[in-house]
Amino acid sequence: MAGIVGYGSYIPRYRIKVEEIAKVWGTDAESYKKGLMLQEKSVPAPDQDVITMSVEAARRALLRAQINPQHIDAVYIGSESHPYAVKPSGTAVAEAIGAIPEVHCADFEFACKAGTEAMFVAYGLVCSGKIRYGLAIAADTSQGAPGDALEFSAAAGAAAYILGNDNVAAEIEETYSFCTDTPDFWRREYQHYPEHGSRFTGEPAYFHHTLSCAQGIMKKVGKKPQDFKYAIFHQPNGKFPMLAAQKLGFKREQWEDGRLSPTLGNTYSGASPMGLSAVLDKAEPGDLILLVSFGSGAGSDGFVIRTTDRIKEIQAKAPRTKQQLDLSKRYLDYGTYAKFRGKILKAE
Amino acid sequence: MFPAKIWREFPQRYRLEAAKCKKCGKTFFPPRLVCNSCFHREFESIKLPWEGTLVTYTIIRTPPSSFSDQAPYAVGIIEVVPGLKITCQIVDVDLDKLASGQKLFLEFRLIQKDGKQGVLCYGYKAVPVADYNS
Ligand SMILES: [Zn+2]
Numbered sequence: 001m002a003g004i005v006g007y008g009s010y011i012p013r014y015r016i017k018v019e020e021i022a023k024v025w026g027t028d029a030e031s032y033k034k035g036l037m038l039q040e041k042s043v044p045a046p047d048q049d050v051i052t053m054s055v056e057a058a059r060r061a062l063l064r065a066q067i068n069p070q071h072i073d074a075v076y077i078g079s080e081s082h083p084y085a086v087k088p089s090g091t092a093v094a095e096a097i098g099a100i101p102e103v104h105c106a107d108f109e110f111a112c113k114a115g116t117e118a119m120f121v122a123y124g125l126v127c128s129g130k131i132r133y134g135l136a137i138a139a140d141t142s143q144g145a146p147g148d149a150l151e152f153s154a155a156a157g158a159a160a161y162i163l164g165n166d167n168v169a170a171e172i173e174e175t176y177s178f179c180t181d182t183p184d185f186w187r188r189e190y191q192h193y194p195e196h197g198s199r200f201t202g203e204p205a206y207f208h209h210t211l212s213c214a215q216g217i218m219k220k221v222g223k224k225p226q227d228f229k230y231a232i233f234h235q236p237n238g239k240f241p242m243l244a245a246q247k248l249g250f251k252r253e254q255w256e257d258g259r260l261s262p263t264l265g266n267t268y269s270g271a272s273p274m275g276l277s278a279v280l281d282k283a284e285p286g287d288l289i290l291l292v293s294f295g296s297g298a299g300s301d302g303f304v305i306r307t308t309d310r311i312k313e314i315q316a317k318a319p320r321t322k323q324q325l326d327l328s329k330r331y332l333d334y335g336t337y338a339k340f341r342g343k344i345l346k347a348e
Numbered sequence: 349m350f351p352a353k354i355w356r357e358f359p360q361r362y363r364l365e366a367a368k369c370k371k372c373g374k375t376f377f378p379p380r381l382v383c384n385s386c387f388h389r390e391f392e393s394i395k396l397p398w399e400g401t402l403v404t405y406t407i408i409r410t411p412p413s414s415f416s417d418q419a420p421y422a423v424g425i426i427e428v429v430p431g432l433k434i435t436c437q438i439v440d441v442d443l444d445k446l447a448s449g450q451k452l453f454l455e456f457r458l459i460q461k462d463g464k465q466g467v468l469c470y471g472y473k474a475v476p477v478a479d480y481n482s
Contacts, residue, residue, distance in 0.1 A: 013440045013478075045440060046417065047457040051470065055456035059398075083468055092470065096362040096456055319478065328478040330440065339417070 002126045003171035003305065005133065005164040006065025006314060009277040010056040011157045011264065011324040014043040016337045018152055024334045025147040032152045037238025041265025043332055044156040046340050049083045050139045053158035055096045058135060060318035061160040062097060065133075065167070069098040072162070073131035075105045076122055078114030078269045080187075081141045082107055093137065104131070111185060112234055113295020114138065115159065115269035120301050122163045123172055133164040140268035145193035146343055153237055155265025159273035159321075169310040170280060170289070172303055176217035178209055179299030186297065196296075202240075205298045210234060210244045213300030214292045221304050225249040229287040232258030232275040234294035236266045241275075244292075257282060264325055269295075276305075278321040285309045350462045354469045361471035364398070364454070366432070367391035375432055398454045399477070400428035405438060405446055414460050426452055426474055438474045451477045 017040045022029035032038050044053070054077055062069060075094040082089045090105035108114045108121070115138020122134030139158035144150025163172075184205035187194040197205070210233055218224065225231070231250045233241040238261045245255040258275035267274055272293040279289055284307065291303040338344050359365040360378050367379030371388035377396060382389055405424035408415070415421070422438040424446070438446065439457065452474040459471040 013475075045457075047439065047459070047473065049458060049468075051468075052456045052458060059456075092362075095358055096470070098363055324478070328476075 001168065001171040001173070002123060002163065002165050003168040004161050004280070005067065005167050005169060006061040006063070006162040007160065007277050007280055008057045008060025008062070008064060008318050009157065009159045009274050009321040009324065010053045010060065011274075011321070012042050012044045012048055012053070013328050013330045014045060014332050014340070015040045015329045016043050016332045016334070020332075020334050020337070021152055035239070036153070037242070037262050038152055038265065039262050041153060041155040042157055042267070043337055043340060044141045048156065049141055050077065050079045050081050050158070051083055051089050051092045053141070053156065054089065054093045054137045054139045054160065057137060057139065057158040057160035058093055058097050061135065061162050063318040064169070064314040065162040065164075066317075067133060067162065067164070067167075070102075072097075072099040072133045072135050073103060074122055074125060074134040075099055075103055075137075076108055076118035076134065077137045077139065078108040078110070078116070078118035079139050080109060080111055080114060080268055081143075082109075099135065110299065111296040112236070112268045112271060113293050113299055113301060115273045116291070116293035116301040116303070117295075119161055119163070119273065119303070120175055120177070122161075123175065126163045126165055133162055136161045136163060138269045138273035140270050142266070142268045143193060143341060146338070148193070150194070150196065153261070153266040155267050157264060157267035157270040157274050159270055159277045161273065167310060168308055169314050170283075170305050170307045172305055174217060174221045174304040176213060176220055176302040177299060178213040178216055178302070180209070182209075182296075182298035184296045184298055201296070205296060206234070206236065206240055206294055207244060207247070209298050209300040210292055210294050211247060213302045214244070214248050214290065217290070217292075217302035217304055223288070223304070225254070227288060228254060228290045230258055230279045230283070231255050231290040231292075232272050232279060233292050234272045234300070235259055235261035235275060236271070238262040260321070260325060274321060280307070280311065281315055281320040281322060283307045283311055285311055351467050354467065359393070361459075362456070364396040364472065365393045366396050368394050375429075377432060377434055396428045396432070396434070400426040400434070400452060400454070400474075402438075402446070402448055402450050402452055402474070403427050403433060404448055407443055422446055424452070424474060426454075436471075436473050440475045453477055
């Protein structure tokens with residue numbers, strides 16, 4: 001059965017605490033810490049973007065997959081912060097990992113769902129026999145406007161998955177998608193920061209699609225929440241994935257390993273795929289995993305995944321996600337953070 | 349001019365491809381057209397490892413204009429295989445904690461932007477070996 005042959009993640013080393021942002025804008029840090037369960041978030045260095053983080057995550061996925069990069073027939077990158085407006089991220093990543101020139105490249109966009117979209121398509125092509133291995137990457141360095149609620153969560157990170165038919169470490173047993181036209185979050189052309197529908201982003205957007213997708217795929221495979229060892233949901237903050245899991249009937253021990261957002265922030269396209277990488281890092285053979293993404297605009301992709309014996313062989317071959325999250329952190333003050341993120345207007 | 353120049357250097361900047369002389373075996377990074385040891389012109393492409401040892405370094409406090417936002421920053425000479433050294437920036441590090449002999453990794457990073465509208469130039473920079481890698 002087709003599935004994940006190798007995976008890798010990358011988290012930048014810089015962090016900023018919620019208190020540091022709150023003190024600049026006179027907002028109440030406790031409301032973010034308690035209300036949205038956010039403590040700190042990752043920040044990309046000035047020389048990091050979707051292309052650089054994707055290359056690092058892909059190199060780690062290759063360390064685990066142990067395949068010849070020339071056998072990768074597709075490189076798909078899902079992001080809403082591709083460095084160029086016109087020029088693919090995928091070709092730069094394919095060039096850097098040595099997958100060129102016989103490779104199909106495409107950049108995907110669908111707010112935070114772009115990453116699982118890339119996984120969905122690469123998996124489909126692997127299943128069809130059209131490609132041998134497909135590399136799907138979920139990465140973002142998204143920005144929130146200064147002082148906006150999103151500034152407390154918008155973070156950076158990447159996760160890469162190599163999909164294939166042989167040497168599979170986690171089989172993908174089923175996929176499912178649930179999409180409607182819901183204007184909860186958007187960014188118009190040439191605008192620097194996104195707009196959002198405030199409270200409209202909760203019930204009709206995140207929860208409706210996430211819950212419907214999770215219920216839809218569980219019905220499709222005839223499984224109940226208690227059949228799964230782990231469940232991972234899109235995580236725009238610490239609270240939403242917890243509430244989604246609780247509403248569906250999942251217990252804390254099923255969702256907490258895949259919920260990185262309290263100390264990572266919202267990595268947008270990277271969010272649920274990075275949560276999956278943290279779960280794969282500690283999974284045992286035969287574990288059943290539910291992955292449900294969410295992207296504004298709006299839709300969710302669902303995956304039912306089961307690890308194989310090979311998962312134990314590959315876990316230690318590259319840095320684990322939780323270790324990157326918890327170790328080697330470098331904290332920033334707001335001024336340096338604003339400089340890093342290009343939020344300071346300089347003379348031309 | 350700038351896109352053509354960086355495009356020619358992708359193999360070395362993106363994949364650390366060095367040139368090994370097919371006659372005498374001497375390895376060059378960046379690659380050369382003529383071996384300076386035996387004057388042979390045929391080379392085999394080999395990939396260097398993504399880690400090495402810091403030989404020496406300097407702190408740049410008065411940088412060229414396109415690097416002015418980054419100052420002060422470190423540039424180091426890193427030995428990646430015995431006898432073969434590369435020069436690059438060292439980032440994500442406390443400058444006062446750098447020490448010759450320390451292990452460094454090479455990560456894929458943005459090296460410079462060609463102004464506001466030009467191409468983005470990527471390559472390698474050194475970072476400290478993380479706790480989770482040691
Ligand atoms: Zn020679």
